[in-house]
Amino acid sequence: MSALQLLLSQHVVAVETRAESTDESLLWPEEDAFLGDVVAGRRWDWVQGRRCARLGIQQLGLEPRPILAGPKREPLWPSGVVGAITHTHGFAAAAVARSSDLRSVGVDAEPDEPLPKGVLKRISHSYEQEWIAAGVAGVAAADRLLFCIKEAVYKTWFPVAQVWLGFEDALVEIDEGTYSFGVTITAEGPISDLAGRYQSVDGIVMAAIELCH
Ligand SMILES: CC(C)(COP(=O)(O)OP(=O)(O)OC[C@H]1O[C@@H](n2cnc3c(N)ncnc32)[C@H](O)[C@@H]1OP(=O)(O)O)[C@@H](O)C(=O)NCCC(=O)NCCS
Incomplete structure (x- = not known):
């Protein structure tokens, strides 16, 4: 598997x-x-x-x-x-x-390594920066996890909405206990929230989202 x-x-x-x-x-x-x-x-x-x-x-x-x-x-x-x-x-x-x-599926994989300097500020809200600073169990680079989740959000969103979604248009919450996350989408459009799961395996952090009908 x-x-x-x-x-x-x-x-x-x-x-x-x-x-x-x-x-x-x-x-x-x-x-x-x-x-x-x-x-x-x-x-x-x-x-x-x-x-x-x-x-x-x-x-x-x-x-x-x-x-x-x-x-x-x-x-x-x-x-x-x-x-x-x-x-x-x-x-x-x-x-x-x-x-x-399913209505849509989004997946993303990234190297589990810190983002290049300056990127986190451009892709995150202050709330997200707080959980990133505290670290996420099972993941080496929490900032990269956020990026990975937001890329998976975009791949779920785009086939349904057919329009751009910016990094500032999604707010991600992590549940470390269940390796899952919730996303609130603040942009106008057909999807207002999403949920998914994440993990880091052999140096690759990955996130997956399923959108039901
Ligand atoms: C498109 C994007 C999400 C791809 O992610 P990535 O981490 O750079 O690259 P990945 O290798 O994981 O994914 C690339 C694949 O994404 C898919 N993809 C590209 N554009 C897409 C779109 N508009 N909708 C759905 N899937 C798309 C393609 O299958 C592509 O691979 P392919 O060209 O070989 O077919 C990214 O480049 C991007 O443009 N991001 C900005 C938008 C965004 O993420 N907003 C945040 C919203 S919260």
């Missing part, structure tokens, strides 16, 4: 990889043409993210299809599927579900 799967319900299939090679054979021709000429690292991200997504779709019992991207880089899922893709530092993962079961 993937580490990400531990954060998700039975409605969601999560697939992850730390494969070293890119393995071009995994890419569908349409995806290859869409990606175009990019640096090797970006190619690995694209190939492995899509491979994970396709394996997940197959595990849902649905037909695998090429997964291209929309104008805001969002994955264009086959009809009947919702999901999200993440990749970082040689780790890639995707989480997918039937759209009849």
